[in-house]
Amino acid sequence: MLRDLLYTESDEWVRIEGNVATVGITDYAQKKLRDIVGVDLPKLGTKVRIGESLAVVESVKAAADIFSPLSGEVVEVNQELTSTPELLNKDPYGKGWIFKLRVSNQDETKKLLTAEQYSDKIRGEQ
Protein backbone atom coordinates (compact mmCIF):
# COMPACT_ATOMS: atom_id res chain seq x y z
CA MET A 1 0.00 0.00 0.00
CA LEU A 2 1.26 3.44 -0.85
CA ARG A 3 1.10 6.39 1.58
CA ASP A 4 0.46 9.12 -0.98
CA LEU A 5 -2.62 7.48 -2.50
CA LEU A 6 -6.27 7.57 -1.53
CA TYR A 7 -8.48 4.48 -1.49
CA THR A 8 -12.08 3.30 -1.73
CA GLU A 9 -14.12 0.75 0.19
CA SER A 10 -14.34 -1.21 -3.08
CA ASP A 11 -10.53 -1.58 -3.33
CA GLU A 12 -9.63 1.05 -5.92
CA TRP A 13 -6.69 3.41 -5.43
CA VAL A 14 -6.60 7.05 -6.58
CA ARG A 15 -3.62 9.29 -7.28
CA ILE A 16 -4.58 12.96 -7.48
CA GLU A 17 -2.37 15.30 -9.51
CA GLY A 18 -3.94 18.71 -10.03
CA ASN A 19 -7.45 18.04 -11.36
CA VAL A 20 -6.58 14.62 -12.79
CA ALA A 21 -7.14 11.40 -10.85
CA THR A 22 -5.41 8.18 -11.88
CA VAL A 23 -7.30 5.05 -10.80
CA GLY A 24 -6.33 1.42 -10.38
CA ILE A 25 -7.02 -1.54 -8.12
CA THR A 26 -5.07 -2.21 -4.95
CA ASP A 27 -2.60 -5.01 -4.35
CA TYR A 28 -5.14 -6.51 -1.96
CA ALA A 29 -7.78 -6.50 -4.73
CA GLN A 30 -5.52 -8.13 -7.33
CA LYS A 31 -4.58 -10.85 -4.84
CA LYS A 32 -8.24 -11.55 -4.17
CA LEU A 33 -8.99 -11.80 -7.89
CA ARG A 34 -5.85 -13.83 -8.67
CA ASP A 35 -4.87 -14.30 -12.34
CA ILE A 36 -6.41 -11.39 -14.25
CA VAL A 37 -7.00 -12.24 -17.92
CA GLY A 38 -8.95 -9.29 -19.27
CA VAL A 39 -10.09 -5.72 -18.72
CA ASP A 40 -13.12 -3.97 -20.15
CA LEU A 41 -11.95 -0.33 -20.38
CA PRO A 42 -14.24 2.72 -20.46
CA LYS A 43 -14.50 4.92 -23.54
CA LEU A 44 -12.66 8.23 -23.61
CA GLY A 45 -14.97 11.11 -22.79
CA THR A 46 -17.30 9.00 -20.65
CA LYS A 47 -18.83 11.17 -17.95
CA VAL A 48 -19.22 9.35 -14.69
CA ARG A 49 -20.56 10.01 -11.22
CA ILE A 50 -18.89 8.91 -8.04
CA GLY A 51 -19.51 5.20 -7.30
CA GLU A 52 -20.65 4.23 -10.80
CA SER A 53 -19.17 1.17 -12.49
CA LEU A 54 -16.70 2.27 -15.15
CA ALA A 55 -14.63 -0.79 -16.01
CA VAL A 56 -14.67 -4.55 -15.49
CA VAL A 57 -11.70 -6.68 -14.57
CA GLU A 58 -11.97 -10.33 -15.59
CA SER A 59 -10.12 -12.96 -13.63
CA VAL A 60 -10.62 -16.67 -13.93
CA LYS A 61 -12.28 -16.54 -10.55
CA ALA A 62 -14.74 -13.68 -11.14
CA ALA A 63 -15.57 -10.50 -13.02
CA ALA A 64 -15.12 -7.45 -10.82
CA ASP A 65 -16.63 -4.01 -11.42
CA ILE A 66 -14.28 -1.08 -11.05
CA PHE A 67 -16.21 1.79 -9.53
CA SER A 68 -15.32 5.37 -10.21
CA PRO A 69 -13.93 6.80 -6.99
CA LEU A 70 -14.86 10.34 -8.04
CA SER A 71 -17.14 12.17 -10.46
CA GLY A 72 -15.59 13.37 -13.68
CA GLU A 73 -14.74 12.59 -17.27
CA VAL A 74 -12.47 9.84 -18.61
CA VAL A 75 -9.47 11.50 -20.24
CA GLU A 76 -7.13 8.54 -20.66
CA VAL A 77 -7.31 4.74 -20.47
CA ASN A 78 -4.44 2.28 -20.16
CA GLN A 79 -4.60 0.55 -23.55
CA GLU A 80 -1.64 -1.63 -22.62
CA LEU A 81 -3.97 -3.63 -20.37
CA THR A 82 -5.89 -4.91 -23.40
CA SER A 83 -2.98 -7.04 -24.53
CA THR A 84 -1.26 -7.49 -21.15
CA PRO A 85 -3.95 -7.55 -18.46
CA GLU A 86 -1.52 -9.38 -16.16
CA LEU A 87 0.04 -5.96 -15.44
CA LEU A 88 -2.81 -5.59 -12.95
CA ASN A 89 -1.34 -8.51 -11.00
CA LYS A 90 2.30 -7.65 -11.49
CA ASP A 91 2.31 -3.90 -10.94
CA PRO A 92 -1.10 -2.75 -9.63
CA TYR A 93 0.13 0.68 -8.47
CA GLY A 94 2.30 1.39 -11.51
CA LYS A 95 1.92 -0.03 -15.02
CA GLY A 96 -1.43 -1.53 -13.99
CA TRP A 97 -3.28 1.80 -13.70
CA ILE A 98 -6.68 1.59 -15.42
CA PHE A 99 -8.03 5.06 -16.29
CA LYS A 100 -7.58 8.76 -15.63
CA LEU A 101 -10.40 11.15 -14.81
CA ARG A 102 -10.68 14.90 -15.02
CA VAL A 103 -12.20 15.47 -11.60
CA SER A 104 -15.35 17.59 -11.59
CA ASN A 105 -15.77 17.97 -7.84
CA GLN A 106 -12.61 18.09 -5.71
CA ASP A 107 -14.71 18.04 -2.53
CA GLU A 108 -15.49 14.38 -3.17
CA THR A 109 -11.90 13.42 -2.33
CA LYS A 110 -12.92 13.85 1.31
CA LYS A 111 -15.05 10.74 0.92
CA LEU A 112 -12.00 8.62 0.04
CA LEU A 113 -9.97 6.63 2.54
CA THR A 114 -6.43 7.42 3.62
CA ALA A 115 -3.82 4.65 3.50
CA GLU A 116 -4.29 4.16 7.21
CA GLN A 117 -8.08 3.90 6.97
CA TYR A 118 -7.76 1.51 4.06
CA SER A 119 -5.38 -0.79 5.88
CA ASP A 120 -7.87 -0.88 8.79
CA LYS A 121 -10.59 -1.87 6.34
CA ILE A 122 -8.47 -4.74 4.98
CA ARG A 123 -7.62 -5.93 8.46
CA GLY A 124 -11.32 -6.04 9.25
CA GLU A 125 -11.89 -8.35 6.27
CA GLN A 126 -9.12 -10.80 7.07
Place this chain on the structure above:
Amino acid sequence: MFRTPLLNFEEKLGANFGEFAGWEMPMSYSSYQEEHISVRQGAAFFDLSHMGRLRIRGAQKEVEHLVAKEVSRASPGEMIGPTAFLTDKAGFVDDVMLYKVSDQEFLVVTNAINREKVIKWIRNNSSLDVEDLTFQLVMIAVQGRKIWDFLERIDLPFLRFMLNSKLEGRDVFLLSRSGWTGEDGIEFWSTPDVAESLLSSFISRGIKGAGLMARDSLRQEMGFVLYGEDIDETVNPIEARYWVFSLEKEFIGKEALVDSLKQGVNKLRVGFKLPKKLRVIPRNGSTFKIMGIPVGRVTSSSFSPYLERVIGMGYVDSKHFFLGGSMDVEVRGKDYNVKLSDFPLLK
Protein backbone atom coordinates in the same frame (compact mmCIF):
# COMPACT_ATOMS: atom_id res chain seq x y z
CA MET B 1 -14.38 -27.05 6.05
CA PHE B 2 -12.00 -29.95 5.33
CA ARG B 3 -8.41 -29.21 4.47
CA THR B 4 -5.76 -31.13 2.61
CA PRO B 5 -3.32 -32.91 4.94
CA LEU B 6 -0.56 -31.40 2.77
CA LEU B 7 -1.56 -27.81 3.59
CA ASN B 8 1.54 -26.93 5.64
CA PHE B 9 3.86 -28.53 3.11
CA GLU B 10 2.22 -26.66 0.23
CA GLU B 11 2.13 -23.40 2.13
CA LYS B 12 5.94 -23.56 2.32
CA LEU B 13 6.00 -24.03 -1.45
CA GLY B 14 4.08 -20.77 -1.81
CA ALA B 15 0.62 -22.14 -2.58
CA ASN B 16 -2.41 -19.84 -2.50
CA PHE B 17 -5.33 -21.62 -0.93
CA GLY B 18 -9.01 -21.37 -1.61
CA GLU B 19 -12.21 -23.29 -1.05
CA PHE B 20 -13.35 -25.96 -3.47
CA ALA B 21 -16.29 -28.27 -2.74
CA GLY B 22 -15.90 -27.73 1.00
CA TRP B 23 -12.13 -28.28 1.00
CA GLU B 24 -9.27 -25.85 1.52
CA MET B 25 -6.95 -26.67 -1.38
CA PRO B 26 -4.12 -25.03 -3.35
CA MET B 27 -5.71 -22.88 -6.08
CA SER B 28 -2.40 -21.82 -7.62
CA TYR B 29 1.25 -21.41 -6.73
CA SER B 30 2.65 -18.60 -8.84
CA SER B 31 0.19 -18.21 -11.69
CA TYR B 32 -2.33 -20.72 -12.99
CA GLN B 33 -1.29 -19.79 -16.54
CA GLU B 34 2.32 -20.82 -15.98
CA GLU B 35 1.19 -24.01 -14.24
CA HIS B 36 -1.12 -24.83 -17.14
CA ILE B 37 1.72 -24.37 -19.64
CA SER B 38 4.01 -26.53 -17.47
CA VAL B 39 1.61 -29.45 -17.94
CA ARG B 40 1.30 -28.92 -21.70
CA GLN B 41 5.05 -28.49 -22.18
CA GLY B 42 6.74 -30.10 -19.17
CA ALA B 43 5.22 -31.59 -16.04
CA ALA B 44 3.49 -30.49 -12.83
CA PHE B 45 1.89 -32.09 -9.79
CA PHE B 46 -1.58 -31.57 -8.33
CA ASP B 47 -2.90 -32.28 -4.85
CA LEU B 48 -6.25 -34.03 -5.34
CA SER B 49 -6.83 -35.05 -1.74
CA HIS B 50 -10.28 -33.49 -1.84
CA MET B 51 -11.54 -36.21 -4.19
CA GLY B 52 -13.69 -38.85 -2.52
CA ARG B 53 -12.06 -42.27 -2.45
CA LEU B 54 -14.14 -45.30 -1.53
CA ARG B 55 -13.43 -49.01 -1.22
CA ILE B 56 -16.36 -51.22 -2.17
CA ARG B 57 -16.55 -54.88 -1.32
CA GLY B 58 -19.19 -57.43 -2.26
CA ALA B 59 -20.69 -59.24 -5.21
CA GLN B 60 -19.61 -57.99 -8.65
CA LYS B 61 -23.16 -58.30 -9.99
CA GLU B 62 -24.26 -55.67 -7.50
CA VAL B 63 -21.55 -53.30 -8.70
CA GLU B 64 -22.61 -54.04 -12.28
CA HIS B 65 -26.14 -52.95 -11.38
CA LEU B 66 -24.91 -49.57 -10.07
CA VAL B 67 -22.41 -48.61 -12.76
CA ALA B 68 -23.23 -47.54 -16.31
CA LYS B 69 -20.16 -49.18 -17.90
CA GLU B 70 -19.47 -52.88 -18.02
CA VAL B 71 -17.56 -54.12 -15.00
CA SER B 72 -17.54 -57.93 -15.26
CA ARG B 73 -15.42 -58.14 -18.40
CA ALA B 74 -12.67 -55.89 -17.04
CA SER B 75 -9.67 -57.60 -15.53
CA PRO B 76 -8.22 -56.88 -12.09
CA GLY B 77 -5.85 -53.91 -12.27
CA GLU B 78 -7.99 -52.18 -14.89
CA MET B 79 -9.60 -48.79 -14.45
CA ILE B 80 -13.16 -48.64 -15.70
CA GLY B 81 -13.93 -45.11 -16.53
CA PRO B 82 -14.78 -42.49 -16.60
CA THR B 83 -18.17 -43.97 -15.89
CA ALA B 84 -21.16 -42.88 -13.87
CA PHE B 85 -23.79 -43.67 -11.31
CA LEU B 86 -27.14 -42.60 -12.75
CA THR B 87 -30.54 -41.84 -11.28
CA ASP B 88 -33.48 -43.91 -12.54
CA LYS B 89 -34.15 -40.98 -14.89
CA ALA B 90 -30.55 -41.32 -16.18
CA GLY B 91 -29.35 -38.05 -14.59
CA PHE B 92 -25.83 -38.05 -13.16
CA VAL B 93 -25.63 -39.00 -9.47
CA ASP B 94 -21.88 -38.66 -10.06
CA ASP B 95 -19.29 -39.32 -12.72
CA VAL B 96 -16.60 -41.53 -11.26
CA MET B 97 -13.46 -43.51 -11.94
CA LEU B 98 -13.82 -47.16 -10.97
CA TYR B 99 -10.82 -49.39 -10.21
CA LYS B 100 -11.32 -53.14 -10.36
CA VAL B 101 -9.15 -54.78 -7.70
CA SER B 102 -10.86 -58.18 -7.98
CA ASP B 103 -14.32 -59.61 -8.63
CA GLN B 104 -15.16 -58.79 -5.00
CA GLU B 105 -13.36 -55.48 -4.53
CA PHE B 106 -13.46 -52.12 -6.27
CA LEU B 107 -12.22 -48.59 -5.60
CA VAL B 108 -14.18 -45.53 -6.62
CA VAL B 109 -13.03 -41.92 -7.00
CA THR B 110 -15.95 -39.53 -6.62
CA ASN B 111 -16.20 -35.79 -7.08
CA ALA B 112 -15.52 -34.10 -3.74
CA ILE B 113 -19.01 -32.56 -3.55
CA ASN B 114 -20.64 -35.96 -4.09
CA ARG B 115 -18.67 -38.13 -1.66
CA GLU B 116 -21.33 -38.41 1.03
CA LYS B 117 -24.18 -38.58 -1.48
CA VAL B 118 -22.49 -41.45 -3.32
CA ILE B 119 -21.84 -43.41 -0.11
CA LYS B 120 -25.54 -43.15 0.78
CA TRP B 121 -26.63 -43.94 -2.76
CA ILE B 122 -24.53 -47.12 -2.93
CA ARG B 123 -25.84 -48.24 0.46
CA ASN B 124 -29.44 -47.52 -0.54
CA ASN B 125 -29.15 -49.37 -3.83
CA SER B 126 -27.06 -52.40 -2.87
CA SER B 127 -25.82 -54.52 -0.01
CA LEU B 128 -22.20 -53.67 -0.86
CA ASP B 129 -19.81 -52.74 1.93
CA VAL B 130 -18.51 -49.16 1.50
CA GLU B 131 -15.41 -47.89 3.26
CA ASP B 132 -14.39 -44.22 2.98
CA LEU B 133 -10.61 -43.95 2.52
CA THR B 134 -10.67 -40.21 1.74
CA PHE B 135 -9.28 -39.05 5.07
CA GLN B 136 -6.61 -41.75 5.44
CA LEU B 137 -4.70 -41.15 2.22
CA VAL B 138 -3.78 -38.20 0.07
CA MET B 139 -4.10 -38.30 -3.72
CA ILE B 140 -1.52 -36.76 -6.03
CA ALA B 141 -1.46 -36.49 -9.82
CA VAL B 142 1.73 -35.85 -11.76
CA GLN B 143 0.87 -34.79 -15.30
CA GLY B 144 2.73 -33.55 -18.31
CA ARG B 145 3.70 -34.06 -21.91
CA LYS B 146 7.33 -34.50 -20.79
CA ILE B 147 6.67 -36.37 -17.55
CA TRP B 148 9.23 -39.09 -18.36
CA ASP B 149 11.97 -36.50 -18.64
CA PHE B 150 11.44 -36.00 -14.91
CA LEU B 151 10.29 -39.35 -13.48
CA GLU B 152 11.61 -42.89 -13.68
CA ARG B 153 9.42 -44.52 -16.29
CA ILE B 154 6.82 -46.83 -14.75
CA ASP B 155 5.80 -50.10 -16.34
CA LEU B 156 2.06 -49.53 -16.49
CA PRO B 157 -0.18 -49.04 -19.53
CA PHE B 158 -2.72 -46.20 -19.62
CA LEU B 159 -5.73 -46.79 -17.33
CA ARG B 160 -4.06 -49.59 -15.40
CA PHE B 161 -3.20 -49.50 -11.72
CA MET B 162 -1.30 -51.39 -9.03
CA LEU B 163 -2.10 -51.67 -5.31
CA ASN B 164 0.48 -51.63 -2.53
CA SER B 165 3.12 -50.70 -4.99
CA LYS B 166 6.36 -48.74 -4.90
CA LEU B 167 6.94 -45.39 -6.53
CA GLU B 168 10.62 -44.49 -6.67
CA GLY B 169 11.27 -46.73 -3.69
CA ARG B 170 8.42 -45.43 -1.52
CA ASP B 171 5.30 -47.35 -0.50
CA VAL B 172 2.15 -46.13 -2.15
CA PHE B 173 -1.30 -47.63 -1.64
CA LEU B 174 -2.28 -47.14 -5.27
CA LEU B 175 -0.38 -46.14 -8.38
CA SER B 176 -2.11 -45.64 -11.73
CA ARG B 177 -1.31 -44.39 -15.19
CA SER B 178 -4.10 -41.86 -15.51
CA GLY B 179 -5.10 -38.22 -15.20
CA TRP B 180 -7.53 -35.51 -16.17
CA THR B 181 -5.42 -33.07 -18.15
CA GLY B 182 -5.16 -34.78 -21.54
CA GLU B 183 -1.45 -35.39 -21.02
CA ASP B 184 0.44 -38.47 -19.93
CA GLY B 185 0.76 -38.97 -16.22
CA ILE B 186 0.36 -40.91 -13.03
CA GLU B 187 -1.82 -40.66 -9.98
CA PHE B 188 -1.01 -42.11 -6.61
CA TRP B 189 -2.63 -42.48 -3.19
CA SER B 190 -0.33 -42.60 -0.20
CA THR B 191 0.08 -41.45 3.37
CA PRO B 192 0.80 -37.71 3.65
CA ASP B 193 4.44 -38.24 4.73
CA VAL B 194 5.24 -40.48 1.74
CA ALA B 195 3.61 -37.91 -0.56
CA GLU B 196 5.67 -35.08 0.94
CA SER B 197 8.90 -36.98 0.47
CA LEU B 198 8.07 -37.95 -3.13
CA LEU B 199 6.96 -34.42 -3.98
CA SER B 200 10.13 -32.92 -2.48
CA SER B 201 12.13 -35.20 -4.72
CA PHE B 202 10.01 -34.34 -7.79
CA ILE B 203 10.36 -30.61 -7.10
CA SER B 204 14.15 -30.93 -6.91
CA ARG B 205 14.01 -32.36 -10.43
CA GLY B 206 12.02 -29.41 -11.76
CA ILE B 207 8.41 -30.59 -11.48
CA LYS B 208 6.27 -27.63 -10.43
CA GLY B 209 3.26 -27.45 -8.17
CA ALA B 210 -0.03 -26.67 -9.88
CA GLY B 211 -3.34 -25.71 -8.32
CA LEU B 212 -6.99 -26.42 -8.99
CA MET B 213 -7.32 -23.37 -11.26
CA ALA B 214 -4.86 -24.85 -13.75
CA ARG B 215 -6.62 -28.19 -13.42
CA ASP B 216 -9.86 -26.44 -14.39
CA SER B 217 -8.45 -24.69 -17.48
CA LEU B 218 -6.67 -27.90 -18.57
CA ARG B 219 -9.82 -30.01 -18.36
CA GLN B 220 -11.80 -27.38 -20.26
CA GLU B 221 -9.36 -27.51 -23.16
CA MET B 222 -9.99 -31.25 -23.32
CA GLY B 223 -13.76 -30.84 -22.98
CA PHE B 224 -13.91 -32.83 -19.74
CA VAL B 225 -16.95 -32.06 -17.61
CA LEU B 226 -16.97 -30.89 -14.01
CA TYR B 227 -19.82 -32.13 -11.82
CA GLY B 228 -21.94 -29.29 -10.47
CA GLU B 229 -21.00 -27.04 -13.39
CA ASP B 230 -21.47 -29.06 -16.58
CA ILE B 231 -23.39 -32.08 -15.35
CA ASP B 232 -25.74 -32.86 -12.48
CA GLU B 233 -28.84 -34.94 -11.79
CA THR B 234 -30.87 -33.00 -14.39
CA VAL B 235 -28.52 -33.90 -17.27
CA ASN B 236 -28.14 -37.32 -18.87
CA PRO B 237 -25.02 -38.75 -20.56
CA ILE B 238 -26.46 -38.35 -24.06
CA GLU B 239 -27.17 -34.64 -23.59
CA ALA B 240 -23.65 -34.28 -22.17
CA ARG B 241 -22.25 -36.41 -25.03
CA TYR B 242 -20.38 -38.18 -22.26
CA TRP B 243 -20.16 -41.81 -23.36
CA VAL B 244 -19.85 -43.40 -19.97
CA PHE B 245 -22.29 -46.29 -20.45
CA SER B 246 -22.67 -49.67 -22.08
CA LEU B 247 -25.99 -50.94 -23.40
CA GLU B 248 -24.83 -54.57 -23.23
CA LYS B 249 -25.94 -54.85 -19.62
CA GLU B 250 -28.57 -53.76 -17.09
CA PHE B 251 -28.00 -50.87 -14.65
CA ILE B 252 -29.91 -48.17 -12.81
CA GLY B 253 -31.00 -45.53 -15.32
CA LYS B 254 -30.65 -47.72 -18.41
CA GLU B 255 -34.32 -47.68 -19.30
CA ALA B 256 -34.45 -43.87 -19.32
CA LEU B 257 -31.20 -43.72 -21.24
CA VAL B 258 -32.55 -46.04 -23.94
CA ASP B 259 -35.70 -43.89 -24.15
CA SER B 260 -33.51 -40.82 -24.71
CA LEU B 261 -31.58 -42.60 -27.46
CA LYS B 262 -34.80 -43.58 -29.20
CA GLN B 263 -36.61 -40.26 -28.83
CA GLY B 264 -33.62 -37.94 -29.08
CA VAL B 265 -32.71 -35.15 -26.67
CA ASN B 266 -33.60 -31.48 -26.44
CA LYS B 267 -30.16 -30.12 -25.63
CA LEU B 268 -26.56 -31.07 -26.36
CA ARG B 269 -23.23 -30.10 -24.87
CA VAL B 270 -20.99 -28.01 -27.07
CA GLY B 271 -17.62 -26.28 -26.77
CA PHE B 272 -16.91 -22.71 -27.79
CA LYS B 273 -14.02 -20.35 -28.41
CA LEU B 274 -13.91 -16.57 -28.33
CA PRO B 275 -11.84 -14.50 -30.77
CA LYS B 276 -8.23 -14.21 -29.62
CA LYS B 277 -8.26 -10.62 -28.41
CA LEU B 278 -11.58 -10.74 -26.63
CA ARG B 279 -10.90 -11.19 -22.94
CA VAL B 280 -14.42 -11.69 -21.61
CA ILE B 281 -15.33 -14.80 -19.64
CA PRO B 282 -18.97 -15.88 -19.97
CA ARG B 283 -19.77 -17.28 -16.53
CA ASN B 284 -21.95 -20.28 -15.78
CA GLY B 285 -25.53 -19.32 -16.73
CA SER B 286 -24.66 -16.89 -19.57
CA THR B 287 -27.08 -17.21 -22.50
CA PHE B 288 -26.27 -18.51 -26.00
CA LYS B 289 -28.24 -16.59 -28.64
CA ILE B 290 -28.85 -16.77 -32.37
CA MET B 291 -30.31 -13.61 -33.94
CA GLY B 292 -31.20 -12.51 -30.43
CA ILE B 293 -33.12 -15.71 -29.65
CA PRO B 294 -31.94 -17.62 -26.58
CA VAL B 295 -30.86 -21.15 -27.54
CA GLY B 296 -28.90 -22.39 -24.54
CA ARG B 297 -26.59 -21.56 -21.68
CA VAL B 298 -22.92 -21.64 -20.76
CA THR B 299 -21.81 -24.01 -17.98
CA SER B 300 -18.01 -23.48 -17.82
CA SER B 301 -15.56 -20.97 -19.22
CA SER B 302 -11.97 -20.00 -18.69
CA PHE B 303 -9.04 -18.29 -20.34
CA SER B 304 -6.82 -20.89 -21.97
CA PRO B 305 -3.22 -19.76 -21.71
CA TYR B 306 -2.22 -22.42 -24.21
CA LEU B 307 -4.67 -21.35 -26.93
CA GLU B 308 -4.41 -17.73 -25.75
CA ARG B 309 -8.14 -17.27 -25.91
CA VAL B 310 -11.26 -17.66 -23.82
CA ILE B 311 -12.85 -21.09 -24.17
CA GLY B 312 -15.76 -22.87 -22.57
CA MET B 313 -18.66 -25.24 -22.86
CA GLY B 314 -22.39 -25.27 -22.40
CA TYR B 315 -25.65 -26.67 -23.69
CA VAL B 316 -27.57 -25.56 -26.77
CA ASP B 317 -30.98 -26.67 -28.01
CA SER B 318 -30.33 -29.73 -30.16
CA LYS B 319 -32.03 -28.00 -33.13
CA HIS B 320 -29.30 -25.36 -32.89
CA PHE B 321 -26.34 -27.69 -32.47
CA PHE B 322 -24.38 -25.88 -35.17
CA LEU B 323 -20.87 -27.27 -34.65
CA GLY B 324 -18.33 -25.23 -36.60
CA GLY B 325 -20.74 -22.34 -36.87
CA SER B 326 -21.06 -19.37 -34.61
CA MET B 327 -23.56 -17.77 -32.26
CA ASP B 328 -23.60 -15.05 -29.61
CA VAL B 329 -23.03 -15.29 -25.90
CA GLU B 330 -24.46 -12.57 -23.71
CA VAL B 331 -22.14 -11.21 -21.03
CA ARG B 332 -23.21 -8.25 -18.87
CA GLY B 333 -25.82 -7.19 -21.39
CA LYS B 334 -23.50 -7.31 -24.42
CA ASP B 335 -23.43 -9.99 -27.13
CA TYR B 336 -20.12 -11.54 -28.13
CA ASN B 337 -19.73 -13.79 -31.15
CA VAL B 338 -18.29 -17.23 -30.36
CA LYS B 339 -17.38 -20.18 -32.54
CA LEU B 340 -18.92 -23.53 -31.63
CA SER B 341 -16.25 -26.21 -31.59
CA ASP B 342 -16.12 -29.88 -30.83
CA PHE B 343 -13.96 -31.36 -28.09
CA PRO B 344 -11.10 -31.36 -27.47
CA LEU B 345 -10.83 -27.60 -27.92
CA LEU B 346 -7.08 -28.08 -27.80
CA LYS B 347 -6.88 -29.11 -31.46
